[in-house]
Amino acid sequence: MKSKHDVLVIGGGPVGLSCAYYLLKSGRQVTIIDANEVGKGSGHGNAGQIVPSHIIPLAAPGVVTSALKWMLDPALSPFGMKIRFSPAYISWLIQFAAACSESNVQRNLPSMRSLGQLSAENLLTILAEEKIECHYQQTGIITLFKDEKAFLEGKHEAEFLGKNGVPTEILDKATLHEREPIALDDVIGGVHFTGDSFMNPASFLAELAKRVRAMGAEILEHMPVMGFELAGGKITKVRTASGEFEAEHVVLTAGAWSSIVARDLRLKLPLQPARGYSVTVAAPGKMPRHAFILGDRRVAVSPFGDLLxxxxxxxxxxxxxxPDPKWLARLEKFVREYIELDETLDVKETWAGLRPVTPDGVPVIGRAPHLSNLIVATGHAMVGLSLGPGTGQLVAELVNGRTPAFDLRPLELERF
Ligand SMILES: Cc1cc2nc3c(=O)[nH]c(=O)nc-3n(C[C@H](O)[C@H](O)[C@H](O)COP(=O)(O)OP(=O)(O)OC[C@H]3O[C@@H](n4cnc5c(N)ncnc54)[C@H](O)[C@@H]3O)c2cc1C
Structure with missing residues (x-):
C-alpha cells in the first residue's frame, strides 16, 4: 500500500464511485478509502429510481407544515425526527425550516435540473459503454393516488414541473388501470414521469466498483478515515488506523457521515442523516410494469427482474x-393499499440507509473555501443514486482545472 496518491476519494457510495470513474477516464490515478465496503453504504438497498424529474429541493414550501401534521399520526407518518439536544442538530433544523420557501426552490431549480439531466445522460452512457446489467428500465415512474385532494396537488406539481422541462403525463383512472393493471380499483389516477427510470442499485454499484477497479483504482476497504493534518492551506495527510496518506487532491464523498469525517477540517458543512428503510421480496405472481411512488404514503415500489x-x-x-421491524411491516401494509400482492411474500432482504441532507436540501459540489486540495461532493439527500454520474463528471472537471459543465456557484459550500 503506497502512501503518496494522486486523487484520494473518501467514501465509495454512488457519488464516490462515480467520481472515481470520471477521474480515471480523465487520466487521473485514484484511490478510494471506505470505512466499510464500497457500494454497500446508503446506495445499496435504496429504491433504485433515477429521477431527473426531482428538480424541487427537499426544503420546499409546505414541507414543515406537512411534517408537523404527519407527526400527529406517528403510525402512518412517512416522516420522523430524532430528539437530540446538540447545537449543530438544532441549528440544522432551524436552517431547514427557514429554507422551506419558494425562493429556495426558485434559486436551486436551474442547478437541480442541470445536474439531473447531466446525470441521466451520463448514466445511459456508462451503462452502454461498460455493458452493465442491472435491470435498468425506462418505462418511467408513476405516482399513484387514492385521495382526490392529493391527486389534485399531484396534478398541480406535474403542471409546474412540465413548465420547467420535466416530461409528465397525467393519467385518469381508466388510462392508469390500462397502463398498470396491478393497481387496485380504488387508485383514482396517477402522474407518469416518463423521463424517469429505475434499476437495481446494488447490481449497478457492484458493477461500477468492478469497472473502477479494472481501470486501475486502488480500493481500500474497512478503513475509516479518522482525521487530517493541515498545513499551508492544504490537507497534507489523511489519517486512518492503517496508516497515513498523502494526496494531490482529496475528494470527500462520505455521504451522511461527511460532516463527521470533516470534523477537524474547520468546514461549515451542515449535514444530517435522514434514515429510510427497504424491504425486498421475491417477485410475486404479478409484477408491476413501472416503478411507483404511492402518493399519499410516500412509499416507493420498484421491480428489478425477479425482485420487488x-x-x-x-x-x-x-x-x-x-432497520425497525415495525416500519418494515408498515411499508408492506402501505403497498397492499395500492397494488395487488400475493398473500404471503418471500422476503429476501431488509435494510436501512442514511440520506445525506443539507439544510436547503441541495447537494454540495465544489472546492472547500480554505483548503486548496479538497473537493466536497455530498448532501444528495433522496437522489444520490440519480445524481451520482453527473456529480462524478463535475468533480473530475474541478480536479482537472476545467470549466464545469454548468455554473456550480449555487452548489458551493460558501452558501452556508
Ligand atoms: C430508503 C432510501 C431510498 C432511496 N431511494 C433512492 C432512489 O430511488 N434514487 C436515488 O437517487 N437515491 C435514493 N436514495 C438516496 C441515496 O441512497 C443517497 O443519496 C446516496 O446513497 C448518497 O450517496 P453517497 O455516495 O453520497 O453516500 P453513501 O451511499 O452513504 O456512501 C458513503 C460512503 O462513505 C463511507 N464512509 C463513511 N464514513 C467514512 C469514513 N470515516 N471513512 C471512509 N469512508 C467512510 C461509507 O461506508 C459509504 O460507503 C435513497 C435513500 C434511502 C435511505
Whole structure:
C-alpha cells in the first residue's frame, strides 16, 4: 500500500464511485478509502429510481407544515425526527425550516435540473459503454393516488414541473388501470414521469466498483478515515488506523457521515442523516410494469427482474442503520393499499440507509473555501443514486482545472 496518491476519494457510495470513474477516464490515478465496503453504504438497498424529474429541493414550501401534521399520526407518518439536544442538530433544523420557501426552490431549480439531466445522460452512457446489467428500465415512474385532494396537488406539481422541462403525463383512472393493471380499483389516477427510470442499485454499484477497479483504482476497504493534518492551506495527510496518506487532491464523498469525517477540517458543512428503510421480496405472481411512488404514503415500489422492493420513511437525525421491524411491516401494509400482492411474500432482504441532507436540501459540489486540495461532493439527500454520474463528471472537471459543465456557484459550500 503506497502512501503518496494522486486523487484520494473518501467514501465509495454512488457519488464516490462515480467520481472515481470520471477521474480515471480523465487520466487521473485514484484511490478510494471506505470505512466499510464500497457500494454497500446508503446506495445499496435504496429504491433504485433515477429521477431527473426531482428538480424541487427537499426544503420546499409546505414541507414543515406537512411534517408537523404527519407527526400527529406517528403510525402512518412517512416522516420522523430524532430528539437530540446538540447545537449543530438544532441549528440544522432551524436552517431547514427557514429554507422551506419558494425562493429556495426558485434559486436551486436551474442547478437541480442541470445536474439531473447531466446525470441521466451520463448514466445511459456508462451503462452502454461498460455493458452493465442491472435491470435498468425506462418505462418511467408513476405516482399513484387514492385521495382526490392529493391527486389534485399531484396534478398541480406535474403542471409546474412540465413548465420547467420535466416530461409528465397525467393519467385518469381508466388510462392508469390500462397502463398498470396491478393497481387496485380504488387508485383514482396517477402522474407518469416518463423521463424517469429505475434499476437495481446494488447490481449497478457492484458493477461500477468492478469497472473502477479494472481501470486501475486502488480500493481500500474497512478503513475509516479518522482525521487530517493541515498545513499551508492544504490537507497534507489523511489519517486512518492503517496508516497515513498523502494526496494531490482529496475528494470527500462520505455521504451522511461527511460532516463527521470533516470534523477537524474547520468546514461549515451542515449535514444530517435522514434514515429510510427497504424491504425486498421475491417477485410475486404479478409484477408491476413501472416503478411507483404511492402518493399519499410516500412509499416507493420498484421491480428489478425477479425482485420487488418497497422503500420509505424519512427519519431526520438518526444515524443507526438497524432497520425497525415495525416500519418494515408498515411499508408492506402501505403497498397492499395500492397494488395487488400475493398473500404471503418471500422476503429476501431488509435494510436501512442514511440520506445525506443539507439544510436547503441541495447537494454540495465544489472546492472547500480554505483548503486548496479538497473537493466536497455530498448532501444528495433522496437522489444520490440519480445524481451520482453527473456529480462524478463535475468533480473530475474541478480536479482537472476545467470549466464545469454548468455554473456550480449555487452548489458551493460558501452558501452556508
Ligand atoms: C430508503 C432510501 C431510498 C432511496 N431511494 C433512492 C432512489 O430511488 N434514487 C436515488 O437517487 N437515491 C435514493 N436514495 C438516496 C441515496 O441512497 C443517497 O443519496 C446516496 O446513497 C448518497 O450517496 P453517497 O455516495 O453520497 O453516500 P453513501 O451511499 O452513504 O456512501 C458513503 C460512503 O462513505 C463511507 N464512509 C463513511 N464514513 C467514512 C469514513 N470515516 N471513512 C471512509 N469512508 C467512510 C461509507 O461506508 C459509504 O460507503 C435513497 C435513500 C434511502 C435511505
Amino acid at each position: 422492493r418497497f422503500t420509505g420513511r424519512l427519519e431526520v437525525g438518526e444515524y443507526s442503520t438497524t
